[in-house]
Amino acid sequence: MVIAIVLFVVVMGGILLAVDKPKKVPRWVVTSAFAGPALLAMAFGLVYPAIRTIYTSFFLRNSDEYIGLDNYVTAFTQNEFQIVLRNTAIWVILVPILSTFIGLVYAVVVDRSRFEKIAKALIFLPMAISMVGAGIIWRFMYEFRDPLRDANGNPTTEQTGLINQVLVAVGLDPKQFLLDAPENTLFLIIVLVWIQAGFAMTILAAAIRAIPDDIIEAGKLDGLQGVSMFRYITVPSIRPALVVVLTTIAMGTLKVFDIVRTMTSGNFETSVVANEFYVQSFRAQNAGMGAALAVILFVLVIPIVIYNVRQMRISEAIR
Numbered sequence: 133m134v135i136a137i138v139l140f141v142v143v144m145g146g147i148l149l150a151v152d153k154p155k156k157v158p159r160w161v162v163t164s165a166f167a168g169p170a171l172l173a174m175a176f177g178l179v180y181p182a183i184r185t186i187y188t189s190f191f192l193r194n195s196d197e198y199i200g201l202d203n204y205v206t207a208f209t210q211n212e213f214q215i216v217l218r219n220t221a222i223w224v225i226l227v228p229i230l231s232t233f234i235g236l237v238y239a240v241v242v243d244r245s246r247f248e249k250i251a252k253a254l255i256f257l258p259m260a261i262s263m264v265g266a267g268i269i270w271r272f273m274y275e276f277r278d279p280l281r282d283a284n285g286n287p288t289t290e291q292t293g294l295i296n297q298v299l300v301a302v303g304l305d306p307k308q309f310l311l312d313a314p315e316n317t318l319f320l321i322i323v324l325v326w327i328q329a330g331f332a333m334t335i336l337a338a339a340i341r342a343i344p345d346d347i348i349e350a351g352k353l354d355g356l357q358g359v360s361m362f363r364y365i366t367v368p369s370i371r372p373a374l375v376v377v378l379t380t381i382a383m384g385t386l387k388v389f390d391i392v393r394t395m396t397s398g399n400f401e402t403s404v405v406a407n408e409f410y411v412q413s414f415r416a417q418n419a420g421m422g423a424a425l426a427v428i429l430f431v432l433v434i435p436i437v438i439y440n441v442r443q444m445r446i447s448e449a450i451r
Contacts, residue, residue, distance in 0.1 A: 143169065147165045147166070147169070182430070185423045185426050185427060185430075186423070186427055188419055188420060188423035189203055189204070189420060189423035189424040189426075189427050190203070190420075191419075191420045192420055193417065193418045193419060193420050193421075194417060194418075194419045194420075199420070203420050203421050203423070203424035204424050204427075204428070206421065206424075207421070207424055207425060207428060213408070213425075215401050215403070216403050216404060216405055216408045216425075217405065219317050219401070219402065219403065219404050220386070220404045220405045220432075222317055222318075222321070223317075223321060223324075223385050223386075223388060223404060224382055224385050224386055226318075226321050226325075227321055227324050227325055227328065227381060227382075227385040227388075228328075228377075228378045228379075228381040228382045228385060229378075230321075230325045230329075231324075231325050231328035231329045231331070231332050231377075231381050232332045232336075232374065232377050232378050232381065234325065234329040234332070234333075235255075235328075235329045235330070235331070235332025235333035235334075235335075235336055235377070236332065236333075236336050236374070238251075238255055238329070238333050239333045239336045239337035239340055240340065240362060240366065243337065243340055243341075252333065252334070252337065255329055255330045255333055256330035256331075256333065256334060257330065258326050258327045258329075258330055259327060259330045259331055261327070262390070263327070263388075263389075263390030263391055263394075264390050264394050266323055266326070266327055266391065267323060267390060267391045267393075267394030267395045268394060270322070270323045270326075270395065271310070271394065271395045272292070272293060272294075273293055273294050273295055274293055274295060274296075274309035274310050274319060274395075275291070275292045275293030275296065276291070276293060276296055276306055276307065276308050276309065276310075276311075277290075277291055277292060277293075277296075277306070291306050293306075293309075295309070296309075310395060310396055310400065310402075311400050312400075313400050313401035313402070314401060316396070316400055316401070316402055317401070317402050320391055320392060320395060320396070320402060323391050323395070324385065324388060324391060328381050328384070331377070331380075331381070332377045332381065335373055335376070335377050336370060336373055336374070336377060338373075339369075339370035339372075339373035339374075340366060340370060343365070343366065343369045343370070347365060347369060348361075348365060351364065351365040372443060372444075372446060375439075375440075375443045376440060376443055376444060379436050379439055379440035379443065380440060382436050383433055383436050383437065383440070386405070386406075386429060386432055386433050386436070387406050387429070387433070388404060388406060389404075389406040389407050389410065392404055392406075392407045393407055393410070398411060405425055405428060405429045405432075406429060408425055409422050409425040409426050409429065410422075412425060413426075
């Protein structure tokens, strides 16, 4: 760390001295001096690995045997990988929609209320927890213990998982939340929604506060209130923010790994593309298939990134 800091100071000091000392320096020299190191770092840390990954995806496992698109064909045709792609699609569809909906409704309900600050802080707190920490918390929430029963068939074993203990307390049987497919994927999705709802609420609450008062007053004069005000005034006014929140959460969801790895390790038909990439590359020692899955994930993210950037530019233009 010390060597890296000293090296950074020396290099940047040399660059600044070189471009500042001469009085007449071509513009391209100044541009290269400041942007050059960053571009080289990006090329070494991003561009080269991306090209190398694409190249590796055309080869068999860790060998030099070229197999063309076979890894991609396997990823889209074998049942094991089709489940992975199905789960990823479910995550990408449900998490952004549910997180944005909950965040929007929450922002509207608590806006300018008496306990607004406390209410917003409570839903934002999960954002401060790491994905691994959230996975461990919810794994304990879903914990299941096989219950012993008395002569009447009632369970006598106390559940350590909060949710199962509540089910037992109301007279229901405990459930294996993380083992029963395919609904176990939905229970994992709840964890990410719990985290991302606070992000959605924060962005959308700021957008709601930014709605001009004259628009709100015009809606009230037209007789709008409650749900109609929300539908015809609030939602159209914050549409750019809604799109940005949806696409941002979608990008994060495509790369979800920590929650799945922490709670189920991808077992019981819960694996997603990011987790399967890790499994194939480092557990199964199949670098070719792992690289193919990484490329698929990269291709899926690109359209969302482009759309997100376009919407942010439109939003800035409106401002």
